[in-house]
Amino acid sequence: MGFLSPITALIAAGIAIPLLVSLYFLKLRRRQVMISSTLLWKKAIQDMQVNSPFQRLRKSLLLLLQLLILGALLFAMARPTLETVASPGQRVVIVIDHSASMNATDISPTRLDEAKEAAIELIDNLNAVGESDGSSEAAGGAMVVSFAQGARVRQSLSNDPAKLRDAVRRIEPTDQVSQLGPALNLIEPYIQAISDDESDKLVVYIISDGRVLGGGQTMSLAGAELRYIPIGGGPGGMAGAADPDNLGIISFSARRDFDKPEIVQVFARVANFGSKSVSANLTLTLDGQVSRVQPIKLQPAPPRTDSATPSTSTNHIASVQFDFVLPGSALVQLSHDYDDQLTSDNTVRLTLAPARRLRVLLVTRGNTFLAKGIQSAGVRQLSFMTPEKFEDQDPVSLRRGGWDAAGASGLAGEGFDVIVFDAYSPTTTPKVDSLYFASAPPIQAIKRIPSNEDDPASQRILTWERDHPLLRYVVLDDVILSQPGRLVVSSQATVMATGQSGPIMAEVVQDGVRHVVASFDILKSNWPIKVSFPVFLGNTVQTLGLGGLADDAGIAYRTGEIATIPMDTAGSLTYTGPVPLSVIRTQGTAVLPVFTRVGLYNADKKINPPFDRLGVNLLAPEESDIRTADILNVSSVAAGTTAKTSTFRREVWRWFIWAALAVMLIEWLIYTRRMHL
Amino acid sequence: MAETIAQADKLLTAEFMHQLDKLDVMSRKMLRGKTQGERRSKKKGQSVEFADYRSYVVGDDLRHIDWNLYARLDKLFLRLFMEEEDLSVSIVLDITKSMDFGEPNKLLYAKRVAAALGYIGLTHYNRVNLYTFADTITDMALGMRGRRPIPRMLKFLEGQQAIEGEHVSGNLASVCKRLAMIQRQPGVIILLSDFFDKGDMADALRYLGGDKHDVYTIQLLAPQEVDPAKGNILGDLRLRDIEDGDIAEVSVSPALLRRYKANLQAYCHHVREQCLKRGVAYMISETDVPFETLVLKYLRQRGLLG
Structure with missing residues (x-):
């Protein structure tokens, strides 16, 4: 911490502190009360040594609080500054990942909340850049983009920090996979516009856990400086975050036997992405009735490697198969009972279609x-x-x-x-x-x-x-x-x-x-x-x-997919589930909006199975592996956490003013309490 | 003070006096009386209760010779009888300004106790003396005996007010010295005070100690003195001594209140220690204890009344 005007504050302190202390000596206006004898009081006072001036000061909580208030005000007057990481350029794009892996709870409450906090801190710092230059215009503004399977501009380039913060807060969690490509494509035109406009360099902050599809591939974004702010625990993650621990179902399908369609085979693969061995039970339910329970034991996941040399170890993955006879339609659900940090891949479901030839x-x-x-x-x-x-x-x-x-x-x-x-x-x-x-x-x-x-x-x-x-x-x-x-x-x-x-x-x-x-x-x-x-x-x-x-005997979707529902009747169709979905039928089929959250969606009207119940699953190993990546390959250079940063001195005198107000409130409370004891 | 005057005529009620009739002032010592009374004396004398024989010497009253014994033994023996004498009961009342304090008022309370004790003494033909003091003995009513002086005693008490004046503060040592000089007759001395005396307590009791008198001290404290919070002693205050105008500036805090209470306790303990050292019986009472309870229950328990 540094100070911009320490001399002024020191002079003010030299005047104000002795003044306050002397005022304290003078200030008491005592009420006179007659008592039968001062004998015992004098003795008590002697014991307490209250009459000694410095002893009295030592015991006076109110004076201490007043000195604290004065100290905070004097600190504020000295204009303290903090060194913060801020953009040397004037314009910033904040790209926030809100994919499934960002719902991991290794950081409380979730990674997405942490990412939003980081984004708001960036916005605050940008605001401070503007203040230090003496005009809010100088900040140049920021833009907020969220991405999962697709990307969306939440707030176009703006100077208004309230708008930017609001845009960040409005980003909602999804269970989709994350693809950085669309986000980069989305902001590319802005970069072009800005680089034509001014000579300022645009800084793109990617706030993500690095679990990005195609993250290993290089994606180009010319004309901008990219910085990656990793969120979450793991080798490349934040200090203080919990060790990532996730057991996820990464594939799930059902098939009917070619010759005997009433025989159903359900296949699933379960992977452990944590750093310790895991024992769990897999439970298969048919229309809510438990059908099978199978224990599994999985080794810890091998350390992450680059996509160029994928790990060949498969001890952390288990393949399971369940066979049963079921000619009709049913909701098949598979879940594990391990308490991990990502819940969206703990249960998968599909709607089994009736056997038919x-x-x-x-x-x-x-x-x-x-x-x-x-x-x-x-x-x-x-x-x-x-x-x-x-x-x-x-x-x-x-x-x-x-x-x-x-x-x-x-x-x-x-x-x-x-x-x-x-x-x-x-x-x-x-x-x-x-x-x-x-x-x-x-x-x-x-x-x-x-x-x-x-x-x-x-x-x-x-x-x-x-x-x-x-x-x-x-x-x-x-x-x-x-x-x-x-x-x-x-x-x-x-x-x-x-x-x-x-x-x-x-x-x-x-x-x-x-x-x-x-x-x-x-x-x-x-x-x-x-x-x-x-x-x-x-x-x-x-x-x-x-x-x-x-290929599949059942219907199931992944987040980010679109479901096409064949309908005979006209009118609107609504599915209730984690997110309500509704659509108006067009030409015999109804096309539902993109699925954003995993779960089971139930149709509100009678529809032929299997489309009456739609299971939406994550089934994305890239998302289930919640270990934060330490590097994001974008453009020709990797956007690592070690990307060059410049520091900026941010004034924090407001904090001390607020602290002084808070202490003043406490002092007032203590004073009134003492008077009406 | 207004209350003191208004309730003066109610120092003793008829009903309470009836209850007091059954009580008598007890002495822990066998003291010599002045005239014949109802209390057994060390002396042999005129009562009907036989005590002893002794040989006849010339000059003895012939009426007391046991002639039956002379007939049998042919020797003259004199029959001796127990002597019954009266008891001197001195009630010493503190009327310094510090006593005119508290709710209930300490002085009124003390006057009531004094009236009750005086009444008991008079009804049993004891010699009752009343003294009041501030810096020295200010007033006295001596030599009352029998039921007749009861109205006089009550009037005396009713007329007692706290001594006004800026510099009239209690001086127990000089009071006790003076009392010892006046009260030559052995007897029971009952001292009613708050004992908020800035002098040396041990010095004062020295004059009353010894075998001559049977001394009881009753320390009276107002509830506001025991717990200053009840007397609105809070915040930054300038405390003024009601007797000598002494000033104490205090910022009352819970710690200071704790310290005050500890000091009060220690002071009362000190007074008690000094009393016991001199063979003086010590009692303490807060004025919120009904004075009837004090007289009928606590004073009996402590042996002053029986």
């Missing part, structure tokens, strides 16, 4: 390869229709009547899950997900152009989207097509494969119905005899027929 309609004039291929894809029933018969059908009756809650055996209901058109383009667009070979639906988004006579007799497929769900494990480089034709697709469509004359496979979603179109006739190719053919049909029929349930 597919009904597929093949509209063809005869195609054995296709029929065999579809049958091998695990369908319950394959129906055949000629194009003429198909045209006679009521398009509404073709649609399967929703999910069957009764289970696998009672697959009642008319209609089909998937329709496969073989070399026939229907005149009306069916309301069922469809696969087209050498044909196309009558929609604008996609058109099939047949091959010209002068096109090459045989073509190969040049490229295909290996990451597309329908083309997983599908290799098309040995497929030879004869007169494949080509597709003309709009921007809504996704091209899946491209031949020599253009796109030959594409997917388009219109009015909630998926259409997968291949421009070629499989009978004019060698594809049916290749291994990739049944694999493609299996992928396509399962994905089209079951949607998201093709």
Whole structure:
């Protein structure tokens, strides 16, 4: 601590303190009281030695308090200063992480609260910069940005510390993963604007625990100085924080057996991110009833390493599997009973969909390869229709009547899950997900152009989207097509494969119905005899027929995802849960807002399972690992805690004025109490 | 003081006097009386109670010769009888200004006790003497005996007021010296005071000690003296001694109050020690104790009354 004007204060002290003490001697105006004898009082006074002036001062609490008040005022007069870390530049961006890991309680009450405190302290310091320069304008202002899965500007560049503090306080916790990229992209235009505007350098403070997706990768942010303020315990964390201790469920899924769909297998992985061994019990519940309890014991997590050399040790991770028979729908919940510092990954849940197998309609004039291929894809029933018969059908009756809650055996209901058109383009667009070979639906988004006579007799497929769900494990480089034709697709469509004359496979979603179109006739190719053919049909029929349930037997979401709910009835839909969600139905589906908190969301009206109960989980190892990172790689230089800082002398005379007022209040209380003892 | 005057006629009520009739002043010593009374004396004398025989010597009263014994032994023996004499009861009342203090007032309280003791003494044909003192003995009523002087005694007491005057402070030593000179007749001396005397207590009691008198001291304290908080002694005060105008400036704090109480206790203990050293019976009472209780219960327990 230093002083700006110590001489003035010393002179004032030289005058005021003796004055106060002498006033104290003079000030007493005693009330006269007659007593029977002063004999005993004099003796008592002698004992107490109150008559001695310095003894009296020693015993006088009031004088002591008055001296304290005077001392505080004199201190204030000396203009004490504290050295604080502040921005040498004038403008500051405060980026606060409010992802799931920031809810860890290794710092009381949570890391997010600590981060907010740190941000407010920064804002106070900025304010002080302005004061020291003599004008509030000189502070240049600050901007507040919060980020988790996405980033949001909470307060644009402002000079008003009250607004900035308020913006910081309004940042609410989420259970999303954190991605720094969007935040940096968000503030980049501001940096450009400022660097065009002035020569000042912008300082970006990232207040986070460093558990950031892509934190290991370098992200660029030119023209700004980045500083990382780590929050939380761990090797790179704050002094005094508790050692991070978290046991998290990092993956969770359920599958139904391919042949016996009533058999359900639930898989989960549990990881210990603490520094000590952990024993816990995993509890699996079905609709609230405890089904299984399994004890686990996990080793401490290995020290964190850079992403370039990931740790190979897996002793801190346990994989568990639960098998049970359940044909219907149920809420499956898995939780552990270990008392750790992050609660959002302690329980995961998913809604198990009823077991079902597919009904597929093949509209063809005869195609054995296709029929065999579809049958091998695990369908319950394959129906055949000629194009003429198909045209006679009521398009509404073709649609399967929703999910069957009764289970696998009672697959009642008319209609089909998937329709496969073989070399026939229907005149009306069916309301069922469809696969087209050498044909196309009558929609604008996609058109099939047949091959010209002068096109090459045989073509190969040049490229295909290996990451597309329908083309997983599908290799098309040995497929030879004869007169494949080509597709003309709009921007809504996704091209899946491209031949020599253009796109030959594409997917388009219109009015909630998926259409997968291949421009070629499989009978004019060698594809049916290749291994990739049944694999493609299996992928396509399962994905089209079951949607998201093709891989998973249940529905569960992660925070940051968006849920699309199929609805038959019109009107609004509300889910109650950790955060209420509501949406107005559009075109047969309702799209819910992004999930921010984990938990179970229940629909307010009758909806077919599994969409009546939506489980939202964290399932992010990066977030469950709450050990604070000591370095954040952003731009070409790492934003470490050791980043160069400059100090600034901040005046703190206000504190002493407040202290003087507080002591004055105490003095008044003691005085009144003494007078009315 | 106003209260003292207003209630003077109520020093003793008829009902209370009736209760006092059953009591008598007791002496721990067998003291010589002046005239015949109701109390057994060391002397042999005229009562009907036989005491002893002794041989006849010339000059003895022939009426006391036991003629039956002469017939049997042919020797002259004289029959001796117990003598009964009166008892001198001296009540010494402190009327310094320090006594005119407190609620209930110490002087009024003392006057009531004195009236009760005097009444008891008179009803049993004891010789009752009343003295009042401040810096010296200021007034006295001597030689009262029998029921007749009861109104005189009460009037005497009622007329006693605290001595006014800036420099009239108690001087117990000179009072005791003077009392010893006046009160030559052995007897019971009852000293009623607050003993707030700035002189030496031991020096004062020296004059009354010894076998001649049976001395009782009753120290009276007002509740406000025992606990100054009851007397609104709080804050920064200038305390003025009611007797000698002495000033003590105090800032009353809980610590000072504790110290005062400790001092008071030590002082009372000192007075008691000095009394016991001289064979003087010592009693202490606060004036909020009903004086009837003091007379009928505590004084009997301490043996002054019986």
